[in-house]
Amino acid sequence: MNDPLPFSTIVRTRPPAKLNLFLELLGKRDDGFHDIDTVMVPIDWCDHLSLERTQSDSIELSVRWMPSQEIIACQMGVTPESEQTEWLAIPADDRNLVFRALEGFRNRFDLPTGFRCELLKSIPAGAGMGGASSDAAAALRCAAILNGISPNHSGILELAAGLGSDVPFFLGPNGEKSRAARATGRGEHLSQIASSSQFDIVVVFPAVSLSTARVYSVASIPDATIDSAAMIVALEAGLVNDIAFGGLNRLQEPASKTAPEIDEILKSMWRSNLLGCQLTGSGSACFGFARSTVDAKRVANQLRSQYYPGLRVSHCRQSMVPSQIEMSSNC
Numbered sequence: 001m002n003d004p005l006p007f008s009t010i011v012r013t014r015p016p017a018k019l020n021l022f023l024e025l026l027g028k029r030d031d032g033f034h035d036i037d038t039v040m041v042p043i044d045w046c047d048h049l050s051l052e053r054t055q056s057d058s059i060e061l062s063v064r065w066m067p068s069q070e071i072i073a074c075q076m077g078v079t080p081e082s083e084q085t086e087w088l089a090i091p092a093d094d095r096n097l098v099f100r101a102l103e104g105f106r107n108r109f110d111l112p113t114g115f116r117c118e119l120l121k122s123i124p125a126g127a128g129m130g131g132a133s134s135d136a137a138a139a140l141r142c143a144a145i146l147n148g149i150s151p152n153h154s155g156i157l158e159l160a161a162g163l164g165s166d167v168p169f170f171l172g173p174n175g176e177k178s179r180a181a182r183a184t185g186r187g188e189h190l191s192q193i194a195s196s197s198q199f200d201i202v203v204v205f206p207a208v209s210l211s212t213a214r215v216y217s218v219a220s221i222p223d224a225t226i227d228s229a230a231m232i233v234a235l236e237a238g239l240v241n242d243i244a245f246g247g248l249n250r251l252q253e254p255a256s257k258t259a260p261e262i263d264e265i266l267k268s269m270w271r272s273n274l275l276g277c278q279l280t281g282s283g284s285a286c287f288g289f290a291r292s293t294v295d296a297k298r299v300a301n302q303l304r305s306q307y308y309p310g311l312r313v314s315h316c317r318q319s320m321v322p323s324q325i326e327m328s329s330n331c
């Protein structure tokens, strides 16, 4: 443990979203979670997080949407006041996973000082894209650096696993830089996948936010489970056709029953000539692979105009976890 950095130091990072290219349910555990086998890739649809130390013993968190809540609401065809916009109202108190990460960090390392965090949101919430988990992992790593603690300290991984099953993925397997990883257990056991290729992916978020717990609660364990080995081989070989057609998400059926919009969006994506269209995580976001960058942009524009307003659509590419951290000084 080194000396903490000066209070004038600000660290910034861009927590990425993630997509589950493969997700199999292996069984129900005594602790209420499911044992899963999932393969995840980070993508370049990112939030922005900045963090600094304060002399107070509290956590100040500010949250806002980029470019603004009004523009996001308009894109999605909702007014911020309407009841179905729970995905727009991101809490800035201890309901926010970043707030809980920083509070846990202060307690774990017995810090007398506090934090000021600005969180600019772009990743849709309740989308199965791991937005909250990614923000929390980024906050833990930034807090470690500001306080002279290694981001690979075992306490950071313990805190991450306690915050959520997806949070450890965003730290990178064993703190290594990763463009794809397999997660088992409830999602906290990670192994690196050597994935060098670059894919053009179209990601669609319909204006509906799904509860991860609710989707899991109505999911069934299949009699015969499928193994992630073929997906891992396809990723390592960079064969987009094999990746696209080897995809699986066992939560897709229960999520589609919860939000019928998902089936309609997936049909449109298949009709748009995308490959391997499927739900990510517990949804509601869906993704598909394009045959080229030009095709990805064309399809994204076509889907945007077909459903405007009511969808957020983005042409994404694979990214990296953990996210790069930049340091500056405000003095």
Ligand SMILES: C[C@@](CO)(OP(=O)(O)O)[C@H](O)COP(=O)(O)OP(=O)(O)OC[C@H]1O[C@@H](n2ccc(N)nc2=O)[C@H](O)[C@@H]1O
Pocket: 020, 023, 032, 033, 034, 035, 036, 038, 127, 128, 129, 130, 131, 133, 163, 164, 165, 166, 167, 185, 186, 187, 212, 213, 214, 216, 217, 280, 281, 282, 283
């Ligand atoms: C479904 C996945 C797929 O990557 O991602 P998202 O859709 O949330 O992005 C993850 O398994 C979600 O991870 P995360 O969102 O961190 O879930 P947690 O907060 O740990 O758990 C929320 C609730 O989901 C259920 N849950 C979660 C993980 C798991 N392996 N089995 C479960 O049954 C439990 O009911 C739990 O109380």
Ligand SMILES: Nc1ncnc2c1ncn2[C@@H]1O[C@H](COP(=O)(O)OP(=O)(O)O)[C@@H](O)[C@H]1O
Pocket: 089, 090, 091, 095, 096, 097, 098, 124, 125, 126, 127, 128, 129, 130, 131, 132, 133, 135, 136, 210, 212, 281, 282, 283, 284
């Ligand atoms: N930093 C955060 N960003 C987004 N949502 C958050 C955050 N912290 C807590 N939440 C809450 O978590 C839920 C969405 O979590 P998120 O990880 O974005 O969805 P998913 O798990 O489906 O990927 C929402 O109910 C939201 O209010």
